[in-house]
Amino acid sequence: MEKKQSIAIEIALQTQVLKTCPIHRQIYFDDDADAASAFALAIELVRKQKPYVEEFHHDEHELMDLLSDTLSATPLCCPDCLGGLASLRERGGLVESVLEGR
Numbered sequence: 166m167e168k169k170q171s172i173a174i175e176i177a178l179q180t181q182v183l184k185t186c187p188i189h190r191q192i193y194f195d196d197d198a199d200a201a202s203a204f205a206l207a208i209e210l211v212r213k214q215k216p217y218v219e220e221f222h223h224d225e226h227e228l229m230d231l232l233s234d235t236l237s238a239t240p241l242c243c244p245d246c247l248g249g250l251a252s253l254r255e256r257g258g259l260v261e262s263v264l265e266g267r
């Protein structure tokens with residue numbers, strides 16, 4: 166996995182927006198989580214110039230975009246728990262509404 170994407174995933178995991186299935190170790194998007202908290206943390210890390218996000222060269226927009234892409238690409242439930250039926254629908258709209266609300 167690309168390092169930048171793994172940073173975005175880490176941020177989402179830290180804010181509990183993405184969760185890891187304890188059984189399958191698959192990452193999924195928590196529908197009840199506040200996705201805005203992941204974006205808020207991402208902005209904070211970049212603005213404080215944390216070494217953790219230096220890959221982004223203080224470009225918070227790049228991190229926002231990647232985080233947004235990552236969240237919309239992640240299934241709503243562990244795909245293995247659901248037998249691969251996880252749906253990606255309704256996700257694009259959710260992430261967009263979070264971004265618009267900033």
Ligand SMILES: [Zn+2]
Nearest residue numbers: 186189243246
């Ligand atoms: Zn699972």
